[in-house]
Amino acid sequence: DSGVTQTPKHLITATGQRVTLRCSPRSGDLSVYWYQQSLDQGLQFLIHYYNGEERAKGNILERFSAQQFPDLHSELNLSSLELGDSALYFCASSDRGSGGDTIYFGEGSWLTVV
């Protein structure tokens, strides 16, 4: 158990809809990351937050947004969903957000868009 909690574990929704994925980082970790894992794209970094502030952006679509709240939990919002958004979404956390940190991953949220 990494200590990172993600909900929901599985989600099926229709095209055009909006979903919110939630993440609680490990106790004490200030950094939260979101990744998307799919068969064709592999593991793609989406976004990094540190102590409530956005620190780095990766391949995150404009239809997607995220935030980190004062209690350090994070949400990833996916809107106007398309079939191609079906993937496993990981949340991860680390303590300082520096390059040498070990990143601790949650078990992921499986999103299926039909």
Added chain:
Amino acid sequence: AQSVTQLDSQVPVFEEAPVELRCNYSSSVSVYLFWYVQYPNQGLQLLLKYLSGSTLVKGINGFEAEFNKSQTSFHLRKPSVHISDTAEYFCAVSDPNTGGFKTIFGAGTRLFVKA
């Protein structure tokens, strides 16, 4: 921008045989390098990492990796694999000099250990 290439998408190997999973990264003045493992239906977990110092890094479960700056490689090795090592392995790189932190992962190598 940093990039990572894992040279093999799948590696089948018999139990108790040695294995090497290959990883090359794009060159930079300095890098941090990682290997993560993903067991079925689980998130990734760290096997080992290189930040500085000795180029031979030992990790969990008997794995080790060697940082080779001249060849920009960070290959993962295990002298004798077990069935339980069957998993996907990801090499990753980060740039110590970036203000934000963005670890780049390779495409993964699926290790399949056969009895």
